[in-house]
Amino acid sequence: MPAATTAEADWPAYLAGIEQRCREQQASLTPIRREVLEWLYRHPAGLKAYDLLALVRQQRPNATPPTVYRALDFLIEQGLAHKIGRSNTFVVCRHDSHRLPGLFLLCPRCGGISELAAEAALQSLLQTLAQAGYRLDSPEVELSAVCPACLGRA
Ligand SMILES: [Zn+2]
Numbered sequence: 001m002p003a004a005t006t007a008e009a010d011w012p013a014y015l016a017g018i019e020q021r022c023r024e025q026q027a028s029l030t031p032i033r034r035e036v037l038e039w040l041y042r043h044p045a046g047l048k049a050y051d052l053l054a055l056v057r058q059q060r061p062n063a064t065p066p067t068v069y070r071a072l073d074f075l076i077e078q079g080l081a082h083k084i085g086r087s088n089t090f091v092v093c094r095h096d097s098h099r100l101p102g103l104f105l106l107c108p109r110c111g112g113i114s115e116l117a118a119e120a121a122l123q124s125l126l127q128t129l130a131q132a133g134y135r136l137d138s139p140e141v142e143l144s145a146v147c148p149a150c151l152g153r154a
Pocket residue numbers: 082092093094095098102115
């Protein structure tokens with residue numbers, strides 16, 4: 001899978017950026033938090049909590065679900081990861097920062113998840129919600145959309 005190869009090659013640079021960001025925000029990227037972030041990074045389609053636990057246990061046989069959930073809570077709080085509620089999957093955030101919520105496309109055919117940069121669309125979505133008197137209650141917007149690969153265009 002070409003996406004995984006690219007992701008692996010980029011990990012040191014990505015991590016350096018994240019470490020910098022955590023220092024600025026005085027957030028401590030402990031080894032377990034870094035490990036969970038790395039597993040998410042290396043799995044562009046996202047991971048369920050129990051898959052993450054199995055991966056973490058390769059190095060830490062005593063890890064328990066709370067170990068993983070506490071690390072995930074931290075990553076989500078720091079804006080480094082997203083929880084995709086519809087499929088209960090966790091994905092790494094590939095954006096520098098979020099002024100707007102993340103727009104996630106969930107492919108119903110392959111189960112793939114991707115985060116789309118769509119500022120203008122999100123801006124007008126939020127505006128429309130506000131005009132109707134609503135405020136978005138989540139840092140993620142999820143849409144079911146068939147991906148280019150499944151459409152045979154990749
Ligand atoms: Zn994001």
